[in-house]
Amino acid sequence: MFKCVIDADAELRLLEERHVGLLFALTDGNRSHLQQWIPWIDWVKSVEESRWFIRESLKQFAEGTGFQAGIWYKGELAGVIGLNTIDWSNMSTVIGYWLAEAFQGKGLATRSCKALVDYALVELGLNRVEVSCAVGNHRSRAIPERLGFKQDGILREAELLHDRFVDHVVYSVLAREWKARMPSP
Numbered sequence: 001m002f003k004c005v006i007d008a009d010a011e012l013r014l015l016e017e018r019h020v021g022l023l024f025a026l027t028d029g030n031r032s033h034l035q036q037w038i039p040w041i042d043w044v045k046s047v048e049e050s051r052w053f054i055r056e057s058l059k060q061f062a063e064g065t066g067f068q069a070g071i072w073y074k075g076e077l078a079g080v081i082g083l084n085t086i087d088w089s090n091m092s093t094v095i096g097y098w099l100a101e102a103f104q105g106k107g108l109a110t111r112s113c114k115a116l117v118d119y120a121l122v123e124l125g126l127n128r129v130e131v132s133c134a135v136g137n138h139r140s141r142a143i144p145e146r147l148g149f150k151q152d153g154i155l156r157e158a159e160l161l162h163d164r165f166v167d168h169v170v171y172s173v174l175a176r177e178w179k180a181r182m183p184s185p
Contacts, residue, residue, distance in 0.1 A: 002061065002069060006115050010108060012069040012081060014061060015054045019070060022077045024050040026100050033101040037137045039161050057082065064088070071099065071112045078103035081112045083120060092128035093120050097143070110143050117147065121175045129173050134159065134166040144171035148181055 002014040015023060024047045027034070034041045044050060053068070061067035068082035079099035086093045095116055099109050113131075120126045131149060133140040149171035157165035 002067060004069070004115050004119060006111050010071065010073050010078075010111060012112060012115060013072055015057055015068050015070050015080070017051065017054055017058075019077065020047055020051045020054055023054065023070070023080070026077050026079070030100045034098060035162070037134055037140065037161070038098060039159065042162070066093070069116075071097075071103075071108060073103055073106070073108055078108060079112075081109075081116055083116065086124070086126070090128070091126045092130065093124075093126055094130045094132065095120070096131075097140075104139070110146050113143050114147055117173065117178060121173075121178045125175075127175045129178075131171045132158070132168045134161065135169050136166065141169060141171075144173070147173065148177070149173045150177075 001016075002012070004012040006012065024044070027041070027044050027050065031041055044053075057066075057068035064086065066083045066085050068080055070077050071079040071081055079097065081095065081097040083093045084096045095113060097109055097113060117129050120129050129149075130152075131140075131144040132155070135141075135154065150173065152170040152172050155168045155170060158168035159166050
């Protein structure tokens with residue numbers, strides 16, 4: 001199972017079925033906060049939808065095509081981060097993440113993303129990590145920018161967000177760029 005210790009207060013752990021109640025409660029309790037940028041929030045209306053999400057993530061993990069991990073802060077589930085897809089033929093992946101409102105402003109999403117990029121590029125040996133988010137989602141955009149990702153471009157009307165299309169900005173970092181920034185052992 002995947003587990004990544006970030007620091008004394010935070011870690012990433014693969015979401016398992018035993019977490020379904022916690023995940024649904026966190027999602028449901030942050031519905032209005034998440035709705036601004038996450039279209040799937042409208043589809044998660046019961047514990048069963050959260051159970052399906054976790055099962056699909058575990059299936060992805062078993063197949064080596066991606067996974068979703070809980071972001072745990074001081075023992076509490078604070079959000080989710082994952083390798084949404086792993087494209088082994090092109091040695092690339094796409095990272096997605098979200099945090100409950102109460103856990104924002106602590107650098108937790110940035111530290112979580114950094115840990116997952118390390119895992120993808122160093123441990124898995126992938127070549128490219130991508131992050132994509134709505135152009136107007138400045139908090140989400142700040143994370144790859146802080147981590148030294150390069151902006152690849154804008155995808156016009158890339159996502160249907162409830163009743164309107166939004167443009168997405170795409171960022172990426174390559175293994176050689178990431179490793180050049182890492183301190184020498």
